[in-house]
Amino acid sequence: MPRYAGVLDMGRGILMLKKAIAVVTSGGDSPGMNAAARAVVRTAVYEGVEVYGVHNGYSGMVHDDIEQLTSRSVSDLIQRGGTFLGTARSKSFMTPEGRKVAFENLRKHGIEGLVIIGGDGSLTGGSLMSRETGMPIVGLPGTIDNDVWGMDYTIGCDTACNTIVDAINKLRDTASAHRRIILVEVMGRHSGWLAMMSGIAGGAEYILVPEVAFDLEEISIELQEMYERGKRYSIVVVAEGAGSAIEIGKIIGEKTAIDTRVSVLGHIQRGGSPTVEDRIKASMLGEKAALAVISGVNDVVFSFNEGQVVSVNLFEAVNNKKTLDPELVRLSRVLA
């Protein structure tokens, strides 16, 4: 018997209760996606609604790689990084024809609403499908980049920051032993959020991000002066969008004549067991998203902002650019 208790609690009134919904994870994986998908599945089951999982992102939607899930399907998952549904990039979904095929596959299973867990690109694709086909879409920001507009939280960023800070702590030990400068390259092709947050938490001397201009000549002179005054180590965090840490390290090493090493963290930043923050927030957001899509809400992304759950219009979330917080940039300079 359908329960719909949570739906009633949303206070939106019951307009168009759905009998079957689906969940998909898309784009780059991020730790906490599993916790979010698990919450979507278990909430739907609790509400007496059928729930389907789409395997391998939009590619699975286009190729009808869709299966019904039960509460048991999401056992032993909350502590796991990655995504049990799999994820992929799909060229076909970039076209209206591909999105139509994906929509028809969803309808074939009787699916009436979709929860998308993914980054900017995935949410953009979802927003297009929603406009073209009328399929109700609710999004959750699953990305380590923290670059989705209208929110200060994305699922996986906290875990990735902790992974980076753990690496910085270890690199700091060896940098200090050898009086080295160590550059740490972190993810962030277009956004410096991850670098800025982990750099501040890791006590980096410099944080180079794509959004803020920097002068390697000036940085090298300052580093040299620091080492002349007795400094034993320094950490420079480089977002990959700010330039190659290997190239930047070469220049700094030559200009300062101080032993300089580079560590490119790469995909290690995406993996690992999600932190408590990511597990709890992803679980809360997964429940919200499932209840919303069941009750006929469309074109909304749920997340947190300043500690509160927020719902942001999907179109606005994907069409506005989130800028780096100037307060964090200022703080990073004060504390360096």
Ligand code: ATP
């Ligand atoms: P991450 O932030 O981790 O990179 P993402 O969701 O932004 O995640 P993308 O590779 O940009 O990752 O997008 C994932 C998939 O979403 C793409 O493979 C494509 O199928 C779909 N997609 C992305 N951008 C668009 C778009 N502009 N129009 C339609 N579909 C899109």
